[in-house]
Amino acid sequence: MSPNTGALSGAEAVGDPVVAVPRRAIAARMSWGLADQAVSSLTNFAVGLAVARALGAVDFGIFALAWATFSAALNFSRGLGSDPLVVRFSGAAPAQWRSALTEATGTAAVVGVGSGLLSVAVGALLGGPIGAAFVALGLVLPFLLLQDAWRFGFFAAGRGQQAFLNDLICAVALVPALLIATQHSSVVGCVLAWGAATAVAAVAGCLQARTVPRPLRVGRWLRAHRDLGARYVVENVSNSGSGQIRMYGLGAIAGLAAVGAVRGAELLLGPFLAVLMGLSLVAVPEASRIARSRPQRLARFCLLLGGGQAVAALAWGCGLLLFLPDAAGAMLLGEVWPAAAVLILPATLSVAIAGLSSGASTGLRALGSARRSLRAQLLNTTLYITGGLIGAVWGGAVGSSWGVAIACTAGACGWWYQLRAALRSPAAASTQPAIQEKG
Secondary structure (H helix, E strand, O other), X not given: OOOOOOOOOHHHHOOOOOOOOOHHHHHHHHHHHHHHHHHHHHHHHHHHHHHHHHHOHHHHHHHHHHXXXXXXXXXXXXXXXXXXXXXXXXXXXXXXXXXXXXHHHHHHHHHHHHHHHHHHHHHHHXXXXXXXXXXXXXXXXXXHHHHHHHXXXXXXXXXXXXXXXXXXXXXHHHHHHHHHHXXXXXXXXXXXXXXXXXHHHXXXXXXXXXXXXXXXXXXXXXXXXXXXXXXXXXXXXXXXXXXXXXHHHHHHHHOHXXXXXXXXXXXXXXXXXXXXXXXXXXXXHHHHHHHHHOHHHHHHHHHHHHHHHHHHHHHHHHHHHHHOOHXXXXXXXXXXXXXXXXXXXXXXXXXXHHHHHHHHHHHHHHHOOHHHHHXXXXXXXXXXXXXXXXXXXXXXXXXXXXXXXXXXXXXXXXXXXXXXXXXXXXXXXXXXXXXXXXX
16 A cells, blocks of 8 residues: 555645644645545445445456556546646636646546557457456546546645535446446446546536646646656656556466455555545645744654554554454455455555555655655555565465565655655755745
């Protein structure tokens, strides 16, 4: 479990550090961030459960591979479009925000079409059920990435309620689509149903924002934000790519049922991950304010943030282990449950350590320590892939899950080492004003 997907560079995202931010405004941003992420993550949770129950372990493993591919494309799109939008145009004048939004969503659409065509080509080469799933994914990727870009765009404008509404529209549209798809017990049908519901929300985003994506302005957008986009792409793609490589490797080593078991265990932790990702929408900007106004308190803030998330993850996992009966687990995951149940403990430890790491990554983003953040991310990615694949050779899905837990622990040490070094660096004090002027 990598903790940094979609994180924002708060050191560049916040405004004048002298301006005091009312506590009610902070609470409102956090509330909408948590509410929106809750809807988004619970929708993904429902998709996973419906597919697991309808398709069984092997087909669910195929769906998990498609999901991992979507995650990689999503993080690429965010790095080029959504993250620079939030960094550079949060709180901008409406006309300026809308103009930037058309270019950022246009970038997401172009990335969606390009990655979709690649997915279709790969699917055609692979053939069989896996190939068909990748072809279906390629058809819906443009809508999946565009809907996510609308969501980030609304948060950039301080309109978290619009992001919440857009995800709610997607959730409502998903209900009949999944009911139809699961009746036919088809991976392709489930992927298309997921994409169709997202397409409804993507169109609704145009109506909410009163504008449309402009793909022809992608070149202009990339040139204007090349200093941010390249860095975010490397961090985001390495983060999600590690999960994708681990899933592909696990499938090759231990079979598709093992992939389905790992994905099933992750689904059980989905409600907690909704909270963790919702906090990521506001944690970095708040840490940036602390770094500028009271830098001596930044380390404490990061420790409390990471430690709190780790404790919450452990509490959720222990609740699953102690209070989730086999009958309830089988009702949720169907035949995937027996294999997923034995993975709850290592999956919980991985998420808890990832939460602890996110505290350090938040501090590095707030300080604008891009070089140290990238070093920590690349180390974490290398350890994650190595641990997951060596563990798969050693013990299939169980071995891979424990290998990832050990790797996340070592990666957390790297994150906190880099934050400690950044806090002690003489350049830390001078980094903030430079970034503020640039933003």
